[in-house]
Amino acid sequence: MTQLLQPGTAAPDFALPVTPDQKLSLRELRGRPVILVFYPSDWSPVCGDELGVFNEILPEFAKFNAELLGISVDGSWCHDAFAKDRHLHFPLLADFEPKGAVAKKYGAYREADGFCERALFLIDAKGVIRWSYCSPVAVNPGADGVLAALESLGK
Amino acid sequence: MLKVPVTSDDHIQGDQKAPAVLVEYGDYECPHCGHAYPIIKSVQKHFGNRLAFVFRNFPLSQMHPNAEPAAEAAEFADGHKRFWEMHDGIFENQENLGVPLLLELAEELKLSAPDLQTALNGHEYAPRVRNDFLGGVRSGVNGTPTFFINGHRHDGPFEFEDLVAAITGRLS
Numbered sequence: 281m282t283q284l285l286q287p288g289t290a291a292p293d294f295a296l297p298v299t300p301d302q303k304l305s306l307r308e309l310r311g312r313p314v315i316l317v318f319y320p321s322d323w324s325p326v327c328g329d330e331l332g333v334f335n336e337i338l339p340e341f342a343k344f345n346a347e348l349l350g351i352s353v354d355g356s357w358c359h360d361a362f363a364k365d366r367h368l369h370f371p372l373l374a375d376f377e378p379k380g381a382v383a384k385k386y387g388a389y390r391e392a393d394g395f396c397e398r399a400l401f402l403i404d405a406k407g408v409i410r411w412s413y414c415s416p417v418a419v420n421p422g423a424d425g426v427l428a429a430l431e432s433l434g435k
Numbered sequence: 436m437l438k439v440p441v442t443s444d445d446h447i448q449g450d451q452k453a454p455a456v457l458v459e460y461g462d463y464e465c466p467h468c469g470h471a472y473p474i475i476k477s478v479q480k481h482f483g484n485r486l487a488f489v490f491r492n493f494p495l496s497q498m499h500p501n502a503e504p505a506a507e508a509a510e511f512a513d514g515h516k517r518f519w520e521m522h523d524g525i526f527e528n529q530e531n532l533g534v535p536l537l538l539e540l541a542e543e544l545k546l547s548a549p550d551l552q553t554a555l556n557g558h559e560y561a562p563r564v565r566n567d568f569l570g571g572v573r574s575g576v577n578g579t580p581t582f583f584i585n586g587h588r589h590d591g592p593f594e595f596e597d598l599v600a601a602i603t604g605r606l607s
Binding site: 329330332333335336337340366367368369419420421422423424425427 | 438495496497498568569572573574575576577578590
């Protein structure tokens with residue numbers, strides 16, 4: 281397993297499809313905290329899984345003016361259908377081509393499986409990673425860690 | 436770990452000071468919670484007074500539009516000391532969940548359906564539900580149902596044997 285990028289590291293910039301015809305780059309979000317949620321794949325069979333929980337606490341993230349981004353190796357059409365089905369109200373980025381390139385930069389790619397780790401990053405307004413966490417792939421991490429990290433950003 | 440300790444404000448079956456306390460963060464519309472419902476009854480029967488059971492709200496409203504009104508209806512019933520009857524009634528009729536069912540259940544419990552409708556319209560019990568939810572988020576609730584046994588999150592399957600083994604492990 282590769283090592284996740286650690287706090288204090290400048291977050292590698294990227295530009296990934298956020299819809300089938302639109303890209304979003306990390307740089308565009310400079311000036312506010314960004315939460316990156318790497319996850320293995322869309323259509324997880326678990327009801328109310330990790331993304332579902334994050335989706336419900338968007339109002340909490342909004343209190344910190346933080347942007348939440350999901351990233352997996354699924355393509356943008358797949359993301360589109362998945363987000364509609366689960367009523368997700370935050371962007372899902374497609375780390376699809378070259379596959380997993382962004383996840384690799386963050387040390388959050390599982391070579392043997394061909395998909396992302398279940399990894400969380402909190403990037404501050406200046407683009408520096410302030411907190412990161414990798415969960416066992418079968419365990420959804422929940423949002424307690426990232427909320428605590430957001431709270432300590434201002435301190 | 437469970438960040439919000441079990442107190443007398445919780446919905447609790449059994450003795451708060453029992454050697455094992457099982458806390459569920461659940462969503463009334465979640466089929467997995469519906470699946471867990473009879474299992475918990477069996478687990479409670481198995482341990483008797485050695486186990487206390489606590490239910491806290493964790494409605495995933497974006498996926499389950501009826502989860503929030505159901506949670507609010509159970510809190511409404513709690514105001515009339517009928518929480519568990521409403522809780523059980525909802526899970527036992529989960530396939531018909533919707534406001535009409537909640538009103539019907541209220542009537543069966545001799546509670547005022549119009550009062551419940553008013554409470555739902557005004558989201559009178561939403562703060563309590565949200566409070567449960569946010570406490571759950573802080574404790575690492577990562578989906579529904581999420582169980583805590585004596586404060587420790589139970590990851591993995593939650594069939595009868597799994598829960599009995601996990602609780603037994605915390606008892607010794």
